[in-house]
Amino acid sequence: MEDKSIDYQESLQLINSMISKAKNAYRDTGISAMLWGSVISICSFVKLAEVHFHFKLPFDIYLLTLLAIIPQVIISIKEKRLRKARSYESIFLDYIWLSFGISIFLLVHVINLAFVALQPVAAEYASLAGHPSSFKLSEFVMPLFLVLYGIPTFITGAACKFKPMLWGGILFWLCSVITVYTGYEADLLLTGLAAIAGWLIPGIILEKQHRLAKMKEGVLNV
Amino acid sequence: MFKDLDPILHSQLRLAVMSLLIGLKEAEFTFIKEKTHATAGNLSVQIAKLREAGYIEVDKQFKNNYPLTICKISQKGIEAFENYVNALQSYMKPSDQ
Numbered sequence: 001m002e003d004k005s006i007d008y009q010e011s012l013q014l015i016n017s018m019i020s021k022a023k024n025a026y027r028d029t030g031i032s033a034m035l036w037g038s039v040i041s042i043c044s045f046v047k048l049a050e051v052h053f054h055f056k057l058p059f060d061i062y063l064l065t066l067l068a069i070i071p072q073v074i075i076s077i078k079e080k081r082l083r084k085a086r087s088y089e090s091i092f093l094d095y096i097w098l099s100f101g102i103s104i105f106l107l108v109h110v111i112n113l114a115f116v117a118l119q120p121v122a123a124e125y126a127s128l129a130g131h132p133s134s135f136k137l138s139e140f141v142m143p144l145f146l147v148l149y150g151i152p153t154f155i156t157g158a159a160c161k162f163k164p165m166l167w168g169g170i171l172f173w174l175c176s177v178i179t180v181y182t183g184y185e186a187d188l189l190l191t192g193l194a195a196i197a198g199w200l201i202p203g204i205i206l207e208k209q210h211r212l213a214k215m216k217e218g219v220l221n222v
Numbered sequence: 223m224f225k226d227l228d229p230i231l232h233s234q235l236r237l238a239v240m241s242l243l244i245g246l247k248e249a250e251f252t253f254i255k256e257k258t259h260a261t262a263g264n265l266s267v268q269i270a271k272l273r274e275a276g277y278i279e280v281d282k283q284f285k286n287n288y289p290l291t292i293c294k295i296s297q298k299g300i301e302a303f304e305n306y307v308n309a310l311q312s313y314m315k316p317s318d319q
Contacts (some may be wrong), residue, residue: 006234008313014234015307018241021257025246081285084253085246 026090027213028160030206031075032097037200039068040149044192051185089159100152107148111141139180142187146176146194153198164205168198227313230275231306235260235268240303243278243295251291269293277302 006014046061083090118137126132154169156162175194179187231237238258243249255265269291272278277299281292295303 006232006237008310010234011232011237011310012314014237015241018238018257019245022242022245025249025253084256085249087246091247 022085022087025085026087026093026160027210028156028162028206029075029079029210030203030208031079032072033165033199033203033206035068035071035075035203037195037198037203039064040195041192041200044188044195048185048188048192051188093156093159096152096155100148103148104145107144111137111144136184138184139187142179142184142191143176146172146179146191149194149198150176157202162202162206164202165198168194168202172198227309228302228306230271230277231302233268235264236272237306239265239268239272239293240277240295240299243293244300244303246295248281248292248294251293254293272299275302 043061043064046057050056050061115137122133122135150169150172152169153165153172157164157166157169172194175190179190182190231240235258238260239254242254242257251262251265251269254260254269255262258265260268269278269280273280275298276296279294279296281294283290283292
């Protein structure tokens, strides 16, 4: 491209072509989606195995989600360094996922407080009624998490026009409705499957697309 | 009456840079060079002209001991780009005038 004057038609064509090039500046590597799809499905399936086969690991499997923050931070820093342009879309999505992460940890905190607060109430009910209450707060934990999982997934899918993630977000919400009516084991199974369908599989597709695009640009760095 | 086209923007490479930056928060010099297929020297000259006109902001930093130039469109640049596109549209639809 040179410093030359152009006619009106060429100007409009150039503007359109450059705007579409800027639109493609943001390309998700899919690594974070793969990481969290794997972590959440592993946690759900291991917990399911614990409940179903009546054994207990010496640690809470959900601590794995805390450990996964370390590679997530490394991935985010690396991706930020490699990013040569920052689109408004990428900044918006970064904030969406950050607020999602904060919301998850706040939800865990609130649920833990609710469990502690409900214990004396359940004990009092059992002593008055002569039998334990049929209400189990744990039955409503998974639906709450699934509602939250759906929000950033759906927004990302819609903003990036990436249908696997858009449908993934809808699947999380559908599973959220279903898990209100199913038992704890089914809740864990559905959560694990939804994490695979909503994050892991879209993440693998995104990673493949990213790799192909890099190959096309002739700068494949594995 | 036809509106006058901004001479700063009515140049292939400068218009390409502005069209690229209008959809982005900021972009590195290498990204702009890659997308416009311009030579580094020519691009530097055109970026300097856009900066002098107040259409873009240029931030020079260092990354791993290498110079890093980050370009960002300014408010004045956004307005100039919008005016340029409006002027172009008035040329394309002369019957409306």
